[in-house]
Structures are given as C-alpha cells and as structure tokens.
Amino acid sequence: MEDIVLSVKGLGKSFKENRIVEELSFDVKKGEIMAILGPNGAGKSTTIRNIMGILRPDEGTITYHGYDSIPKHRIGYLPEERGLYKNVKLMDIFLYFADLKEYPRKKARARALEYLQKLGLEGKENTKVEELSKGMAQKAQFIVSIIHEPDLLILDEPFSGLDPVSQDLIMNEIRELANEGTAILLSAHQMNLVEKLVDELYLIHKGKRVIQGGMNEVKEEYANYKCTIKGENKATKFEEIPFVQRVEQQYDYTVLHLGKEVVPAQWIHHLPSDIIMEELSIDRISLHEIFVAIATEKELMPVGGDLDA
Numbered sequence: 001m002e003d004i005v006l007s008v009k010g011l012g013k014s015f016k017e018n019r020i021v022e023e024l025s026f027d028v029k030k031g032e033i034m035a036i037l038g039p040n041g042a043g044k045s046t047t048i049r050n051i052m053g054i055l056r057p058d059e060g061t062i063t064y065h066g067y068d069s070i071p072k073h074r075i076g077y078l079p080e081e082r083g084l085y086k087n088v089k090l091m092d093i094f095l096y097f098a099d100l101k102e103y104p105r106k107k108a109r110a111r112a113l114e115y116l117q118k119l120g121l122e123g124k125e126n127t128k129v130e131e132l133s134k135g136m137a138q139k140a141q142f143i144v145s146i147i148h149e150p151d152l153l154i155l156d157e158p159f160s161g162l163d164p165v166s167q168d169l170i171m172n173e174i175r176e177l178a179n180e181g182t183a184i185l186l187s188a189h190q191m192n193l194v195e196k197l198v199d200e201l202y203l204i205h206k207g208k209r210v211i212q213g214g215m216n217e218v219k220e221e222y223a224n225y226k227c228t229i230k231g232e233n234k235a236t237k238f239e240e241i242p243f244v245q246r247v248e249q250q251y252d253y254t255v256l257h258l259g260k261e262v263v264p265a266q267w268i269h270h271l272p273s274d275i276i277m278e279e280l281s282i283d284r285i286s287l288h289e290i291f292v293a294i295a296t297e298k299e300l301m302p303v304g305g306d307l308d309a
C-alpha cells in the first residue's frame, strides 16, 4: 500500500490581490524524494511556507498521514532564509533544536557527531556559527533539520551556496534518509542534481502546475531528441528534413529539435551532404532544457499532445 505522508490538495494562496499559487495538489510518500521546481518567483517557497504553517492557505487542504494538523516534532525544515544563532556553539544549537522537538539529548548528541563527520565538519562541535564559512553553516543547518529523525523533511533550496563536493555530500545524505523511510520534499534550481536525486517532480510556473510525475516518466514524455551541428549554415537548409520540429540557431550552432520517435542512426542520413559540419551531436534533451523551455514559455512537445493543452 502506498504510504502517503504529506498530501496537498487544491492549495491556493494570494497576497493582497496577487494570486501567487493556485490549485496545487501533490502527495509525498514514505521513502520518496519529491522536488517542487519552477523559475524564480514561481511560488515554491510560498507553497512550502503554507505546508509548514508559516502561512495560512486561502484554499485547499494540507494533511499529514491523513490528519489536518502537522505535528511539528515529526517534521524537519530547512528554510530558504538561513540563520542560526551566530555566537552559539554548534552542539548547543543541535541540542537546543532537539529539545524543541522533544528528542532525547543523548541520541541527538550522537546523531550530531555522526552527521558532522559525514558532512566534513568533524571536530567542529564546539565551533561557533560565526566562525564557519557560509557553506559550513548551511551544512550545520541541514543537521538541525534532521537531528530529531523527522519522518517528513522539507528542504528549501538545500544545495544553494554549496560547492560541488558538498552538494554531493548533502545529496547522498538526502538519498540515505529517503532509503530509511523519510518522506522528502525539496526545492532546487540545480537541475543536474535533481535529475540524479529525485523520484517525483512537481514543476510549477506562475503558481500553477505545469508538469507532474515520476522522473523517468517525465523524461520519457518530454525528452525528445535534439541534433546540434556546429558550422555556419542557413536555417532554411534544415526546415524540410523529416522529423525536424523546430530549428534554432545561435552563433554558428544549429539545433534541430526532433521527435522522440526518431532512430538517430537512421535519421542522420537525412542530413544534406553539403552542410558545414565541424561538430555533430545527437542527445535527448535534459531536465535543464525542459525547465528552460517552460520558464521561457517556449513550446515543448510531449508525445501525443501539447504541454499547454
């Protein structure tokens, strides 16, 4: 049976006369990582703040294991606006938050030491926050969010400000927590990381849902092929080639957007023999490109229909 931990149904929120999010509905299940994605200002943090009870929804319901109230001690939260008490030692901060969540101090201490070590902050338990770099402080805040073994973890942009090594460390911990059964909802802008980490996607634009589904499902549906050719060529050379849905040119690159159904090894023979071709590649479009197409309101062509239909 599917174990739904968080269920958001028909969420709507306005600030004064501005409609910020509307009709957002999704579930996050035990052991699952869901990403809420969207351009700056799309409404991700607003959605998260409604779930956390920092904002009150105008419409819709938010339930935890089917109940209307979300017990704060079962949730872990990494807010978008970071900030820990600057002149307090890390271990004191971890224990303070553990106390707030009614989690035993002894277990919290052991867990804090374990995570400091895992995240490359070994020996920093008596260091004050003000003595840490931004990335280190962010890792400490991540530890705060999971110190009490929450069964629902909400991370607002957990990778921002982290170097690639630290991003990998945090990504591994998020995956491990999910493997242990934690339900995880996160927002992020790093599509390469999202592509590797996430099970389910919920992509919003201007406060509304645009794409929802499993990572593999979404890629299957939207990941058409594209052929990139380097060389100065006229766009008209390519427009009549079978399966070419759109031609884009930038500098001396031409990108041919192809249907998902093409067989690259066969299709390639349709290219005119007199074009200039310094380089050639055929790939499936990435989540990054799907995201950019939505953010810039370009037409995406899922198989069997229009995105906006």
Ligand SMILES: Nc1ncnc2c1ncn2[C@@H]1O[C@H](COP(=O)(O)OP(=O)(O)OP(=O)(O)O)[C@@H](O)[C@H]1O
Pocket: 015, 020, 038, 039, 040, 041, 042, 043, 044, 045, 046, 047
């Ligand atoms: N307290 C507020 N009062 C009025 N408008 C707000 C408030 N908080 C957010 N907004 C507006 O709501 C919209 C969505 O903001 P939100 O912070 O949810 O976006 P986001 O998707 O998290 O963006 P980002 O990727 O930049 O963090 C923006 O237009 C923002 O200006």
